[in-house]
Amino acid sequence: MADIEGMxxxxxxxxxxxxxxxxxxxxDGDVTKPLTDYRMKVHVFGAVSSPSCANYALKRTADDQAKTFGKEVAQVIQRNFYVDDCLCSTPTVPEAVKMVEDLTESCKRGGFHLTxxxxxxRKVLENIxxxxxxxGV
Structure with missing residues (x-):
């Protein structure tokens, strides 16, 4: 399992x-001071559109990185994320270690930090x- 930091x-x-x-x-929360107008450059937590926009960007990352990291990694990104949480399993420890490495790098190339x-x-964790x-797990 992993989480996308600040997705x-x-x-x-x-x-x-x-x-x-x-x-x-x-x-300073002082309504007597001049009002400042800001526009967000990134999606914010709480906006109705943010989950779908972020999900689109993540799935686009899977598509963009599929040639480099392979179909299996792309499918994990496409199918094994619930918003910013990833949950997947592999049959062996070496496959899990490789999946962690490839997911981390693939997501990183799309601007997402898995953490x-x-x-x-334990052998998988030792490679992270x-x-x-x-x-605290």
Whole structure:
């Protein structure tokens, strides 16, 4: 299992659509100060559109990286993610180690950082940097 770190904020909003994610801000919460108008450049948690936009970007990453990392890795990205959480299994430890490496690199090339890795096999975890493993499992 793994998690995409800050998934929504990894997906850019096209410049022509940024007015749709506009927010108004008063410095220090003081409504007597001048109002500042901001537009988000990335998708935000809580916006109705963010999950589908991020999911599209992730699936596009699978398509874009399929030639480099193979059909199996692309299928895991296509079918084994629920929003930002990945859950997949392999028949052997060496296959799991390879899958972790390939998923990590494939997602990285699409701008997604896989982290919080968990496995029921210690040998798989030993091949994952400690700072990329889930804490307190």
């Amino acid at each position: 929504f904020s990894q997906v850019l909003v096209p410049r022509e659509d940024r007015d749709l994610l506009r927010l108004l801000w008063w410095q 919080k890795w968990v496995s029921n096999e 940097p400690e700072d990329e493993r889930a804490k």
